[in-house]
Amino acid sequence: MGLMHQSCLVFDSGIGGMGVVQALQSLKPELVIDYLADTALYPYGEQPDDLLIERIVRLIHAAYQQLKPDIVVIACNTASTLALPAVRAALPVPIIGCVPPIRWAGRVSKTRTIGLFSTSATARRPYVQQLHADFAADCRLIVHGARQLADLAEQAFLGKTLNVDALQAELSALFAQPGGTQIDTIGLGCTHYTFLLPELASYAPQAITWLDPAPAVARHALTILEELSARAPCERLAALYLTAPPQGEADFSQAIRRLRFEKWDMFETHFLNTQSP
């Protein structure tokens, strides 16, 4: 069957996964895309690993039972680098993760010095060191676990004015590290940063090739969807669930309409009423 009636659940802590939603929509407008954001626990980058792993599995499992998607995209590096195996073990459908584009950066960099912006949690994960060792061992990797960039991206998504000082402080924290002037390629290791890409590029102190994995993640998800066998068609409208109300509700409601979501709903009722795996 074609993708006409298939559905995909996209998961993130906040608005970061909306970059993957955009890419999915432009590639396959007919796909039903549901979205779950764990806004109650945002930012994931500042949460302890053991809390996150259990929570992510329970939430995605509950959303799966509610929405029965054909595929799940964990459009969050902080969640994927921690909980991909646990989510895969708990669900009977393909789970696509989103991990820092270190391999891609290793293919692209001429100076062999690559940068990575991510959350603090992702920056200290062994997953990142493993990607470096496996796919870009001949590159110097300079990582900055940025506390403020996800917040700035949330603001940008709502159409708010950029806090330029905060953005520049995060850029400096990467480029001021030893070897920073040699960086020619930077990977976005947090899905939120899609919404800051023009600002990051314009305030960076040197020419950089910026790598945003969102379109590649979307293409990968669609390839996997195409391989799935036929199922009952999904005829309903796309759902957007949050675990806590958004900051700036009017701006949020306007912003999500650009992504073709008519409204948002609280997820907690479904979450609490669903048995964990």
Ligand SMILES: N[C@H](CCC(=O)O)C(=O)O
């Ligand atoms: N969007 C998430 C993280 C933002 C947060 O700290 O919650 C990621 O890709 O890592």
